[in-house]
Amino acid sequence: MSLVTSSGYAHVRLTVTDIERSVDFYDRVFGWEKAVDARDHQGEPGLEDAAEKFYGGVVYQTPQGTLFGLRPVGSQPFRSDVTGLDHVSFAVAARADLDAAAQALGDAGISHGEVVELTDAGIAILSFQDPDDVNLELTAPLS
Secondary structure, eight states, rough: OOOEEEEEEEEEEOOOHHHHHHHHHHHHHHHOEEEEEEEGGOOOOTTOOOOOGGOOOEEOOOOOOEEEETTTTTHHHHHHHTOOOEEEEEEOOHHHHHHEEEHHHHTTTOOBBBHHHHHHEEEEEEEEOOOOOOEEEEEOOOO
């Protein structure tokens, strides 16, 4: 028996070092609508502790209904070998979407890995990095 009943996650927020650079990247890659854009609060005293001002960041509305946020208080590059976040994976509908994404990312000058099929898990993945070197992944079902 679980301690908490949950239907899934509601949002994820990444800490970033340069909000403008990160917003440009996520706008170009995903093109999601912004649910909150609090960048106009940049420079206000105490902003790094102001949840009600979304820390001066941006929150995107994803097509599946969850939220994806960027918090501009980072001072160091991302490291997946430090306790916390390893990567963020975004769903795509089909394996062919990964090939199309690899082409589009390459055309945009965004480095990426090869599409890898993880047959035991029933998925294929395409990995790439955001401007802070956060590991991002696109995931598609194999069937």
